[in-house]
Amino acid sequence: MGVYLRDVPLDEALRRFDEALTAVGLSGLLGVEEAPLDDAAIGRVLGAPVWAQISSPHYHASAMDGFAVRASDTEGATTTAPRRLVFGQQAVWVDTGDPLPEWADAVIPIENTEPLDEAERPAPNPRQPAFIRIRAAARPWQSVRPMGEDIVATELVLPQGHTLRPADLGAIAACGHTRLVLARQPRVAVLPTGSELIPIGQLPRKGDIIEFNSVVLAAQVRQWGGVPTRFPITPDQFDALVARVAEAAATHDLVLLNAGSSAGSEDFSARVVETLGELLVHGVAVRPGHPVILGLVHSGERCVPIIGVPGYPASAAMTGEIFVKPLLDRWLGRPASPPQTIQAKLTRKLASPAGDDDFVRVAVGKVGERWLAAPLARGAGVITSLVRADGIVVVPRGLQGYEAEAEVTVQLYQPPQVLERTILVIGSHDPALDLLAQQLARRGWRLSSSNVGSVGGLLALQRNQAHAAGCHLLDPETGEYNAPYLRRYLPETPARLVTLAHREQGLMVAPGNPKAIRTLSDLARPEVRFVNRQRGSGTRILLDYHLQQLGVAPEAIAGYDREEYTHLAVAAAVASGRADCGLGVPAAARALGLDFVPLFKERYDLVIPVAHFDTPALVAVRAILADPDFRQAVAGLPGYDISQMGNLVV
Numbered sequence: 001m002g003v004y005l006r007d008v009p010l011d012e013a014l015r016r017f018d019e020a021l022t023a024v025g026l027s028g029l030l031g032v033e034e035a036p037l038d039d040a041a042i043g044r045v046l047g048a049p050v051w052a053q054i055s056s057p058h059y060h061a062s063a064m065d066g067f068a069v070r071a072s073d074t075e076g077a078t079t080t081a082p083r084r085l086v087f088g089q090q091a092v093w094v095d096t097g098d099p100l101p102e103w104a105d106a107v108i109p110i111e112n113t114e115p116l117d118e119a120e121r122p123a124p125n126p127r128q129p130a131f132i133r134i135r136a137a138a139r140p141w142q143s144v145r146p147m148g149e150d151i152v153a154t155e156l157v158l159p160q161g162h163t164l165r166p167a168d169l170g171a172i173a174a175c176g177h178t179r180l181v182l183a184r185q186p187r188v189a190v191l192p193t194g195s196e197l198i199p200i201g202q203l204p205r206k207g208d209i210i211e212f213n214s215v216v217l218a219a220q221v222r223q224w225g226g227v228p229t230r231f232p233i234t235p236d237q238f239d240a241l242v243a244r245v246a247e248a249a250a251t252h253d254l255v256l257l258n259a260g261s262s263a264g265s266e267d268f269s270a271r272v273v274e275t276l277g278e279l280l281v282h283g284v285a286v287r288p289g290h291p292v293i294l295g296l297v298h299s300g301e302r303c304v305p306i307i308g309v310p311g312y313p314a315s316a317a318m319t320g321e322i323f324v325k326p327l328l329d330r331w332l333g334r335p336a337s338p339p340q341t342i343q344a345k346l347t348r349k350l351a352s353p354a355g356d357d358d359f360v361r362v363a364v365g366k367v368g369e370r371w372l373a374a375p376l377a378r379g380a381g382v383i384t385s386l387v388r389a390d391g392i393v394v395v396p397r398g399l400q401g402y403e404a405e406a407e408v409t410v411q412l413y414q415p416p417q418v419l420e421r422t423i424l425v426i427g428s429h430d431p432a433l434d435l436l437a438q439q440l441a442r443r444g445w446r447l448s449s450s451n452v453g454s455v456g457g458l459l460a461l462q463r464n465q466a467h468a469a470g471c472h473l474l475d476p477e478t479g480e481y482n483a484p485y486l487r488r489y490l491p492e493t494p495a496r497l498v499t500l501a502h503r504e505q506g507l508m509v510a511p512g513n514p515k516a517i518r519t520l521s522d523l524a525r526p527e528v529r530f531v532n533r534q535r536g537s538g539t540r541i542l543l544d545y546h547l548q549q550l551g552v553a554p555e556a557i558a559g560y561d562r563e564e565y566t567h568l569a570v571a572a573a574v575a576s577g578r579a580d581c582g583l584g585v586p587a588a589a590r591a592l593g594l595d596f597v598p599l600f601k602e603r604y605d606l607v608i609p610v611a612h613f614d615t616p617a618l619v620a621v622r623a624i625l626a627d628p629d630f631r632q633a634v635a636g637l638p639g640y641d642i643s644q645m646g647n648l649v650v
Contacts, residue, residue, distance in 0.1 A: 035179065050172055213316045216320075238272070498649070520552060532582070534564070
């Protein structure tokens with residue numbers, strides 16, 4: 001058919017899929033089933049409208065404890081001219097919820113009456129007096145719930161396609177139903193494939209990949225109202241894949257075939273679909289996720305849709321959002337629910353391929369009165385971008401991205417009231433920020449950090465794009481940390497420096513330090529491969545300062561131009577053998593089992609603009625710096641000195 005990895009626009013792919021589903025009768029509700037009215041129905045979708053069988057209440061009911069009366073018998077009653085009503089003839093006792101006598105049309109609460117005996121003394125039993133005295137007239141239907149006040153028999157209570165909530169079950173019961181008609185939940189098979197995959201819990205060796213995409217896809221299906229089945233891993237063998245897909249299609253409404261959707265030598269998914277049915281699309285112009293497959297497979301008399309889901313985690317999750325959720329909505333008869341959106345300013349330039357609809361995950365926070373969206377790491381294999389994302393920015397096909405400070409529409413994963421309690425910290429990376437985030441979460445705040453280096457953090461504060469910045473910049477001329485850079489980068493933004501900790505910096509090396517790297521001078525040895533931090537980071541500036549002092553030229557260092565954005569990323573490069581050493585903190589070295597050669601001590605500060613210093617968010621941060629549990633946790637990091645934690649430097 002000539003559709004192998006030939007990207008088609010997203011709207012064209014959806015159109016082809018829709019037409020194929022319509023042609024085989026799979027464009028709407030899959031079916032319905034009856035179920036008892038109980039809490040197991042929560043989150044299910046109604047497969048038919050609910051019409052009231054009886055009214056609620058189905059009689060005129062007292063809304064108060066008191067006396068049922070005719071309103072006309074109370075006319076003229078005032079404080080100075082009270083009326084007396086004979087008990088049993090003009091007034092009878094009713095409890096809340098009791099039916100009114102047929103002759104009554106109002107209830108007077110007991111606290112507004114004087115129950116009296118025959119001698120006009122307080123009645124010994126206020127519920128059975130001889131008569132009552134009232135000092136105000138009652139209005140017709142006062143303190144009465146008339147029949148049908150809540151629900152009238154035959155009226156629509158809930159429409160088809162409604163997702164049931166706890167209160168809905170009460171309304172359905174109140175109008176006379178004991179059973180529900182529910183949309184049949186689509187059965188979705190999730191098929192992980194790949195000879196390199198190993199199950200969760202198995203210790204991976206080099207070349208092994210822990211299979212977790214099926215967990216994410218199955219959770220998405222369940223969240224969206226389907227019933228997922230996770231199949232065992234199928235290796236990259238064509239016949240085995242054909243058999244597995246046929247097995248899944250026999251008992252499921254949708255098959256998600258994960259991985260093998262590209263065009264490599266072991267990417268069999270498109271051939272599998274063609275063998276068992278019809279290949280509609282192979283390649284969609286979206287990012288991430290362009291090697292998507294859409295097709296139909298035949299199982300006896302049935303046609304079963306199949307979606308070939310790319311193997312990279314970000315691509316797989318996005319495929320679920322773009323293709324699976326809308327299909328499940330249709331099969332459940334549920335109206336599409338557009339995500340909540342806000343308008344936000346981008347914190348940095350966002351480049352995008354002009355030929356794709358680009359779905360970019362962003363972290364979101366509010367600084368002052370401005371909503372800000374910070375683009376997250378873009379790699380299709382970056383699972384952490386899924387965890388940290390607060391929303392999606394879609395760059396439409398034909399655009400090459402947006403400039404920094406451009407206003408964009410963010411489709412939210414989190415409600416705005418949660419995002420308003422997000423603290424944006426942009427700047428230098430430090431493991432203590434993760435401990436700070438944990439403490440803030442316990443207090444109902446969220447910390448969103450972006451690692452762009454110390455200078456990048458100060459520039460973000462200059463643009464009013466963050467609440468605080470992590471900074472450890474050594475001034476070569478004065479030997480002072482951070483304060484000179486505030487004067488340089490924030491001349492018009494008054495800010496405070498609050499010390500987080502003093503920490504060691506040194507060389508992270510392989511266990512046993514096989515190349516005997518002891519000083520920065522060793523970096524110039526030809527056999528030593530170095531991995532650097534990015535320009536503008538405090539660690540890079542510290543390195544350059546000491547290299548200059550030693551007279552070591554950067555070009556003499558193999559790997560000087562290889563950059564990473566965090567201490568842990570540098571440690572990972574060394575642990576994986578991509579480099580022999582890198583400059584960083586001992587906590588990162590210990591985290592990945594590396595040895596550490598201490599070289600320097602430095603001060604790491606939080607830079608907080610005065611405008612945010614006394615806001616509830618930053619007051620919470622400063623309070624945590626004095627918290628004994630937090631201080632003890634940071635002190636437990638190797639190479640950290642907390643003796644000046646919380647000190648106001650300037």
